[in-house]
Amino acid sequence: MQFYLNGYRPGDPELQPAAPGREQSGRLPETVDVLIAGSGPAGLVLAAQLAQFPGITTRVVERREGPLQLGQADGVACRTVEMFGAFGLAEKLVREAYWVNETSFWGPAESDRSRIVRTGRVQDVEDGLSEYPHVIVNQARMQEYLLGHMRKSPTRLEPDYGLEVTGVDVASSGDYPVAVTLRRTADGGGMDDGGPEETVRARYVVGCDGARSAVRRSVGIELRGDARNHAWGVMDVLAVTDFPDIRLKSAIQSGSGGSVLIIPREGGYLVRLYVDLGDLDPADREARRRFTQESIVEAAQRILHPYTLQVKDIAWWSVYEVGQRIADRFDDVLPAERGKRVPRVFIAGDACHTHSAKAGQGMNVSMQDGFNLGWKLAAVLEGRSPASLLDTYSAERRAIAQELIDFDLRWSTAMAAKPKDPAHPEAGGMDAEERQRLFTEGGRFTAGFATDYPPNMITGPDTWEHLAKGYPVGERFHSAPVIRLADAKPLQLGHVAEADGRWRIYAFADAAGPADPDSRLAALCRFLAEAKDSPVRRFTPAGADPDAVFDVRAVFQQGHRDFSVADLPPFLLPRKGRFGLVDYEKAFTPDLKSGQDIFEMRGIDREQGAIVVVRPDQYVAHVLPLHAHQKLAGFFAGIMTG
Numbered sequence: 001m002q003f004y005l006n007g008y009r010p011g012d013p014e015l016q017p018a019a020p021g022r023e024q025s026g027r028l029p030e031t032v033d034v035l036i037a038g039s040g041p042a043g044l045v046l047a048a049q050l051a052q053f054p055g056i057t058t059r060v061v062e063r064r065e066g067p068l069q070l071g072q073a074d075g076v077a078c079r080t081v082e083m084f085g086a087f088g089l090a091e092k093l094v095r096e097a098y099w100v101n102e103t104s105f106w107g108p109a110e111s112d113r114s115r116i117v118r119t120g121r122v123q124d125v126e127d128g129l130s131e132y133p134h135v136i137v138n139q140a141r142m143q144e145y146l147l148g149h150m151r152k153s154p155t156r157l158e159p160d161y162g163l164e165v166t167g168v169d170v171a172s173s174g175d176y177p178v179a180v181t182l183r184r185t186a187d188g189g190g191m192d193d194g195g196p197e198e199t200v201r202a203r204y205v206v207g208c209d210g211a212r213s214a215v216r217r218s219v220g221i222e223l224r225g226d227a228r229n230h231a232w233g234v235m236d237v238l239a240v241t242d243f244p245d246i247r248l249k250s251a252i253q254s255g256s257g258g259s260v261l262i263i264p265r266e267g268g269y270l271v272r273l274y275v276d277l278g279d280l281d282p283a284d285r286e287a288r289r290r291f292t293q294e295s296i297v298e299a300a301q302r303i304l305h306p307y308t309l310q311v312k313d314i315a316w317w318s319v320y321e322v323g324q325r326i327a328d329r330f331d332d333v334l335p336a337e338r339g340k341r342v343p344r345v346f347i348a349g350d351a352c353h354t355h356s357a358k359a360g361q362g363m364n365v366s367m368q369d370g371f372n373l374g375w376k377l378a379a380v381l382e383g384r385s386p387a388s389l390l391d392t393y394s395a396e397r398r399a400i401a402q403e404l405i406d407f408d409l410r411w412s413t414a415m416a417a418k419p420k421d422p423a424h425p426e427a428g429g430m431d432a433e434e435r436q437r438l439f440t441e442g443g444r445f446t447a448g449f450a451t452d453y454p455p456n457m458i459t460g461p462d463t464w465e466h467l468a469k470g471y472p473v474g475e476r477f478h479s480a481p482v483i484r485l486a487d488a489k490p491l492q493l494g495h496v497a498e499a500d501g502r503w504r505i506y507a508f509a510d511a512a513g514p515a516d517p518d519s520r521l522a523a524l525c526r527f528l529a530e531a532k533d534s535p536v537r538r539f540t541p542a543g544a545d546p547d548a549v550f551d552v553r554a555v556f557q558q559g560h561r562d563f564s565v566a567d568l569p570p571f572l573l574p575r576k577g578r579f580g581l582v583d584y585e586k587a588f589t590p591d592l593k594s595g596q597d598i599f600e601m602r603g604i605d606r607e608q609g610a611i612v613v614v615r616p617d618q619y620v621a622h623v624l625p626l627h628a629h630q631k632l633a634g635f636f637a638g639i640m641t642g
Helices: 041-050 078-085 090-096 139-151 214-218 293-303 362-381 387-416 432-441 520-530 535-539 629-637
Strands: 031-037 058-062 102-108 116-123 163-170 178-184 198-207 223-241 249-253 259-264 271-279 309-327 345-347 481-484 490-492 503-508 550-555 587-590 610-614 620-624
Touching: 031 041, 031 178, 031 362, 041 058, 041 139, 041 362, 058 163, 078 090, 078 362, 090 139, 102 432, 116 432, 163 198, 163 214, 198 214, 198 362, 214 345, 223 293, 223 387, 249 432, 259 293, 259 387, 271 293, 271 387, 293 309, 309 387, 345 387, 362 387, 387 432, 503 520, 520 535, 520 550, 535 550, 535 629, 610 629, 620 629
Parallel strands: 031 058, 031 198, 102 249, 198 345, 503 550, 550 587
Antiparallel strands: 102 116, 163 178, 178 198, 223 271, 223 309, 249 259, 259 271, 481 490, 481 587, 503 610, 610 620
């Protein structure tokens, strides 16, 4: 973390100086750049990014009367923890969270099918997939982390509570073409208190307002899919039990056909139970409402036999019906209009995809929706990229949501399947080994690493991917240990990236040393610093810090004691801020002492080196040879303006 660039300030360094003229009053302004409907996971990740830009007016409206207090979602994938690192929140998150290290599987005993026995136990996340674990933290806490980040941002952004969207109308022209009608709520539940409606005009609107999204309905987008007519109860409980795996994530399949998924919670005592309540009559609309917390506990007790479960306290409970639905598109542009007009209204999270909670991906994929869209809106609003960049949001995220829907269907079906009975094989069903196999095969997806964006205007081809085999184009940038040259500090290379809308260019050096006249990395630095068509020179605004748009980092092959900062190209020692201070944190070496050589770990070509271009949302956009200066310039010329 860097601070004091423009002068010493006492106090919390995470509290950024407030931007003048951005004080948030109790009333909404008449016009905003971005209006976000909903303060759930997708909305707050989006807002936390936009809060960093003083020149962008962002407001968040939420129909509840205040922040979420009780958790709903709770599973936090490794990829989401990586994303939280860009907000400076990963360490806080993993310190508080429950770590899902292993998952156990239980099924009916062969000798007595009324009893359950452990049938398997597996590592939850495969080795080397991420430096972070899969963790459990309730949604309310996740959102509070993001709200705290927003409060410390230059804009001091806070949601406007007690307001719900009732309508959205998009005009064909105008600086603020989207008219959003809002009304005050009496209790945060969408009840009109009789007050007048108000209208806010926006450049862009993002509906993060849930499965019954008013934003989505207003622009004529429908959720399509099917209900499975199968009910599950979910509750967070404090309980006393003799079930031995109560502090392990456990998938339990009883001989009676019922299932329980146990998710230990943070704090050492709380546990979440997902309890199979069986099929519902599709003609009986009140069936789900007749379940009680007592009936859910009784079902769990039956499934856990011969183990006992005494529920002492229930923090939260609900009953939901399994189903998978997805929107046709994630913005207001019809297929026939694509490329002819700019998207103005977007939907994210549950507003565009709904599914069961069993895969533990709802909150994670929703947050990635917001992370994907936030930097794109900022780039367009600040004039750094053309408006066509916004078309990539729907194209990229809908494909990911469809993969989630497909995975959730397979996993929720497996969780609800009756166990095979060896005495009656004709009855079908799924045995514990098969369910364990499905879980293991889905490991990359549940960890959040199945995303692979195809080539588009911000993701290049895989032509030179062989130069950095560990950084597949379209996948997330996989961090690795390095040593910072200037101060010999060991750290993770991926952790230097912040959620600030900047592009990252990681230059992995060729075999030559930095002072060698044949160094391809040194030649790249000269190009970036001096050439007229350098993207850094071309697209960095006049008067801005040299790394305001592009954060260029270099990783050398030599050890950190084999050369010094005096050997670095001047481009890697940029002068910044009002005092022209030198940034010494642009150069790194492998962590040779620990034996974790990033060049070996990530398959970097030692002879040629490589350029790895990373998008602001941490996904690899391109891999190029170090000498491919014009291809680098051409790539950015297609996605940036200036």
